[in-house]
Amino acid sequence: MGIEVQGIEKTFDDTKALKGISFEVEEGEIFGLLGPNGAGKTTTVKILATMLLPDKGRAFIRGSDVVKHPKEARNLVDVITARDKFYRRLNGYQNIKFFSRLYQVDDWKEKMQRYGDHLGLTESDFEKRLADYSTGMRQKLNLIRNMVRETPILFLDEPTLGLDPVSSRKFRSLLKDIMQKEDKTVIFTSHNMFEVEELCERIAILKDGKITMTGDPKKLKNEIFPKRMIEFSFKDGRDLDLESEHIYRIEKKQDGKTQVYINAGDHVHDVVQEILNQGRVSHISVKEPTLEEAFIKHAGEQEETDDEVTSWI
Amino acid sequence: MDLKQYFHILYAFLIRDWQRRWSYKLNFIAMLMYPIVWVSVFALLGRTVDEGGGMGIEGGFATYIVVGIITWRFIRVGFFDSSWSIRWEQHIGTFKNIYMIPHHLLVPVSATALSGFTVSLLNFVEMWLVAEFVFGISLNLTLPSFLFLVLAWLSVIGFGFVIAGIAVLYKEIQAVFTVIFFSFQFFCGVFFPVSSLPRAAQYISRAIPITYALNGMRTSMNHGYIPLNDVLIMVVAGIIGMVIGLVTLHLCLQKALKDGKLERY
Ligand SMILES: Nc1ncnc2c1ncn2[C@@H]1O[C@H](COP(=O)(O)OP(=O)(O)OP(=O)(O)O)[C@@H](O)[C@H]1O
Ligand SMILES: [Mg+2]
Numbered sequence: 366m367g368i369e370v371q372g373i374e375k376t377f378d379d380t381k382a383l384k385g386i387s388f389e390v391e392e393g394e395i396f397g398l399l400g401p402n403g404a405g406k407t408t409t410v411k412i413l414a415t416m417l418l419p420d421k422g423r424a425f426i427r428g429s430d431v432v433k434h435p436k437e438a439r440n441l442v443d444v445i446t447a448r449d450k451f452y453r454r455l456n457g458y459q460n461i462k463f464f465s466r467l468y469q470v471d472d473w474k475e476k477m478q479r480y481g482d483h484l485g486l487t488e489s490d491f492e493k494r495l496a497d498y499s500t501g502m503r504q505k506l507n508l509i510r511n512m513v514r515e516t517p518i519l520f521l522d523e524p525t526l527g528l529d530p531v532s533s534r535k536f537r538s539l540l541k542d543i544m545q546k547e548d549k550t551v552i553f554t555s556h557n558m559f560e561v562e563e564l565c566e567r568i569a570i571l572k573d574g575k576i577t578m579t580g581d582p583k584k585l586k587n588e589i590f591p592k593r594m595i596e597f598s599f600k601d602g603r604d605l606d607l608e609s610e611h612i613y614r615i616e617k618k619q620d621g622k623t624q625v626y627i628n629a630g631d632h633v634h635d636v637v638q639e640i641l642n643q644g645r646v647s648h649i650s651v652k653e654p655t656l657e658e659a660f661i662k663h664a665g666e667q668e669e670t671d672d673e674v675t676s677w678i
Numbered sequence: 679m680d681l682k683q684y685f686h687i688l689y690a691f692l693i694r695d696w697q698r699r700w701s702y703k704l705n706f707i708a709m710l711m712y713p714i715v716w717v718s719v720f721a722l723l724g725r726t727v728d729e730g731g732g733m734g735i736e737g738g739f740a741t742y743i744v745v746g747i748i749t750w751r752f753i754r755v756g757f758f759d760s761s762w763s764i765r766w767e768q769h770i771g772t773f774k775n776i777y778m779i780p781h782h783l784l785v786p787v788s789a790t791a792l793s794g795f796t797v798s799l800l801n802f803v804e805m806w807l808v809a810e811f812v813f814g815i816s817l818n819l820t821l822p823s824f825l826f827l828v829l830a831w832l833s834v835i836g837f838g839f840v841i842a843g844i845a846v847l848y849k850e851i852q853a854v855f856t857v858i859f860f861s862f863q864f865f866c867g868v869f870f871p872v873s874s875l876p877r878a879a880q881y882i883s884r885a886i887p888i889t890y891a892l893n894g895m896r897t898s899m900n901h902g903y904i905p906l907n908d909v910l911i912m913v914v915a916g917i918i919g920m921v922i923g924l925v926t927l928h929l930c931l932q933k934a935l936k937d938g939k940l941e942r943y
Contacts, residue, residue, distance in 0.1 A: 450771030
């Protein structure tokens, strides 16, 4: 098991930041931690990275207890956050060389150039002082610092904060590449749902210091928004002749479009297939909520109404 | 961790710190010039006093004050380097990446102090050369007296760790201790003999190990030997300081780990 968390609790003064959370992350898995501001994501990451002691509960990194054997845990773990800095007066090479010496890595330069190519940092960028780096450049260098170190376990706490869309996409694609090639175990927190959906194989939603849901992003979306809508129109304007236990409403609109309200799941595909079989269709679409919409709904704790499905269309 | 690993890390800090210093070219020059100016000012002041009849100080006031400031500076830098390291990394945002190496925090903290030692050493050599060859003020420097100076440096490192630990929990402590440490130069006989202080103040002087460091250096200069008494006090102060320092640092880091004050990213 890559990471095991068992009943962790943490209180700061009078804030109960974590109220007993448990989860497991398999070796090689990318695990997303989602939740509104103040939910306890960073607190969880800090405890796992031995930067904070839990009040109760235990956590293990590849079997090493983070409280009892923090050095063993630190040997396996690295953390990337958007707030990480370097020595401003030193250039990129000098900074990475310093950390490589601490990590006792010799082939740092070769790795630096390899990952630099991937992320779009050139040799002349590496020769610039960190004071002259943009936020994105600094964050890329931070990722390179981690890649040079090559820990099997990586915590990314909102790593793309402050990156422009193109940069965060590059950042993500490098991450994905590395995860696949190097089989890293990753805990990822982010407020960018798109990012989470793209990167994470499994996610947990934290709310007020408790995990309220775990599972793969698709499954969670279906749990939060258990309905889908298929909209289509037949060229000859005929009516749909279909019965299924998953369909709970069919509506024919004035403009000839038909809306089929259906429970989420694999059978959505079957229904679409059936519609296509029944006649020539001029247009058809399936409305899927994004993880973001699911998240907002879940965070908002609203009661679901029958018409809820339209709120995200 | 073995010694080889430690030297590897120490080397990393040395290179980093000298690269940083060198990157501020004007600061670098100032860093080299400052001790020269400093020693010159006091050598000239001492000479003027001596020419006007002196203060009845053994070996003359010029020598007295030059030895005083050279020794003081050497010790002071050691104290500040060891007390400031953690706070500084926290402040600039590099602490986490230093902390995440699989070693105790004492490794980077002591490496920072040792890296600062090289600056102390450089400044010491400069001041010594200027005093000796420009102003003809001989420190009668011997290997034992130099080792005694290093011992004095070591004796304040532990107290530096006390501040390093407290500073993790209370940022402001640094400012308070800067003032307290600054006041030591009046109590310890840097510029004038302890005997010229009011009687009550002399008790404070005797409680500060630096007083004995200065006394040892001066005796060595005037008489060619270091009083055993001063050596013993340095050793005992060093050990006590180190024990208190390590315990305080440990307790403060433990508390910071609980309160979430160790790393606030
Ligand atoms: N060192 C600390 N001292 C006091 N309270 C703290 C400390 N660290 C975190 N907290 C509190 O614990 C709660 C959880 O904070 P945490 O940083 O884990 O949230 P988060 O999920 O990472 O939020 P965000 O999305 O805003 O980063 C918050 O109420 C926060 O104020
Ligand atoms: Mg956070």
